[in-house]
Amino acid sequence: MPAVTLTPAGPFSLASGIRFLEGFGPASYDHAADGILRLAFPADDGASVVAAAVRQEVRADGGTGTVRAEFTVHPGTPHPATAVTAEAAANQAVRAQLARILSLDVDATGFPGLAADPVVAGLTADHPGLRPVCFHSPYEAATWAIIGNRIRMTQAAAIKARIAHQHGHRVHIAGQTLHAFPTPAALRTITHVPGLTGIKIQRLHALAEAALDGKLDAPHLRALPADHALAELRTLPGIGPFSAELILIRGAGHPDVFPRHEPRVHKAVATAYGLGAPTTDDDVTQLAKIADRWKPYRSWVAFLLRVRAHDTSLPGPVRHGSPPSS
Template sequence: MTSMLHRPAELRPDGPFDLAASARFLEAFTPAGRMDAAAAPGTLRFAFPIEGSWQHAGALIRQRAPGDIEISVAAEEENVEATVRQVRRTLSLDVDGGGFPAIGARDPVVGQLQARYPGLRPVLFYSPYEAACWTIVTNRIRTTQAARIKQRIAELYGEIVELDGHRLTSFAAPAALQEIEGPIGLPEVKIERLRAVARAAQAGLLDAQPLRALEPDDALRLLQRLPGIGPFSAQLILVRGAGEPDVFPDKDVRLHEEMRELYAVPEAGVDDLAVIAERWRPYRSWVGLLFRIHHEARLA
C-alpha cells in the first residue's frame, strides 16, 4: 500500500483550465468509475500505475484559484516527479492551451461549445496502457458492464493507494495483468489480448511520449499491430491515452453525427468533416471532445 504524501507541487496552466470542469466530465465518464466521487469541489483524487516503473502512486489535485493548481503526491520519493508528469498529461496540462480560445473566435460553432464547457480540457486515461486495456475489455459489450469488469481487475490485480484519508484502487500494473485468469467476465481471447497489451507496455511500446513523438498516422499503425486493436481503438489510445492534442478522429461516428447537426451539413461525409476540422488545428482532439460531450448531453 502506498500512503506517503510529499510536499505539494504547483502548476500554472497555459490557457484556460477549470479543475471543476474536469471533475464534472469524469462524473459522466464510465471508465472513470474508480474516481473518488466524494472529493470536494475543485478537488480530484487519482491512483494509477506510473508509466515506466509501473509502481503505484496517488495524487490529490486542488485548484486554489484560476491558474493555480496544486498536486500532492503519494508515491516513493524517486517516483514523485514522474507522478506529477503523469497527472499533468492526464489533465492535458502538458499542452499549451493559450491558443485554444482563438479556435472558437474563428469558428462560432466551436465558440458556442467552449462557452458551454468553459475551462474543459480532455481528461485522459492515466496511460496509453490503461486506455488499451479499456478498449480490449469494452469491445462488443456495454460500457457499464466493461467498467465493472475493469474495476474487478483493479481490485484483484491492482493495489490500494491511501491518499488524504481515502483508499483508492489503482489499476493492475503490466506484470500483474499478465497473471490475469478467469472468471472475471471476459472470454479467454480477451484475457490473452490483455496479456499482450501488458507485454507491450513492459517493452515500452505504449509509452505516451514516444507515441506522441511519432507522426499520428505512424503511431496509429504501430498501435494496430497489437492483437484486438483496430482503427477506432488505436485512435482512442493515441488521443485519450497518450494525449495527442491534434488528431481528427475519423472513426468516431458519434462525433461525426454531432458535427453534421451543429454545422447543419446533414449530407457531409467523413472527408468533408475532416476539412471542417482543419479549422480546429492544433487542437483537433480537444475540439472533438467538446462535440462528443455535447452529443452525449443532447441525447441524455
C-alpha cells in the same frame, strides 16, 4: 507528502474536469464533492502505483488558478539510483504523467482564438475551462479498448472496476480508499476474469507485455507523426483503427488528431455544422476538412463535441461526460 505544482497555460478548470469524470464510465468516479480530484493509477514506469490528490487554487480575480497535486508513489521494484536521485526522478515523472492526464502538458493560450468559429465559441461557453481528461496512460486506454469490445459500456466499466479491486494496488489518499488498475506486471498474471473471454485475457496479457517493452510509451507515440503512431498501435493484438485512435488521443493525450473512426464524433460534427448525417468515407473526409479549422487542438474540439452530444442525449438535468465506445 511530496507535491508538484502545475501552472496552466490558457484556460483550465479542474472542477469541469471532475464533473466530466463523474459521467465517464471507465473512470467509475464517485468521490466526495469537495473540489479534490483523487486518482490512483499505474505509473508510466510500468511498476509503481501513484495515489494523488489534485486541487486548483481559486483566484479572487477569476483567473486560472495554479494546480497542486500531493501524491504518494508505491514502488513496485527497488530503484537502482540513490534515494535522493530516485525521489527527484519519481517526482518529475509523476508531474509529467499528471500533466498529461489533465491535458496540462499542452499550451492552450491559443485555444480561445478558435472561438472565431461559432461552433467552438458555443462549446467553450458551455464548458468553460474543460480540457480532455485522459486515461492515466496509453496502457490503460488500450486495456479499456479490449475490455469494452462488443459489450455494453456499463458492463465494461464494472469489469474494469472489479479487476482493479481484486488485482490492483489499494491506496489511501485525501481520506478515501482507491484501487488502481493493475500494473502491466500484475495484469499479465491474471488468468480469469468473470465477464471476459479467454481471447480477451490473452490480448490483455499481450498489451501488458507491450507496455513493459515500451510500445505504449506516451512520449514516443506523441513524437511520431499521427499516422505512424496509429499504424504502430494497430499492430497490437485486438487493436483496430478505432481503438488505436482512442489510445493515441485519450491515452497518450495527443491534442491534434481528428478521429476518423468514431461515428459519434462524426455525427456530432455534422449536427453542429448543420450537415446531413455522414454515411460515406467522403463524408468523413469533408468533416476532417472542417476539423482543420481547429488546429492545433483538433482532439480537444472533438472531445467537447462529444461531451455536448452526450449531455443533450440525457434526460433531466444536464450531466457532464462522454464515455468512449469500446
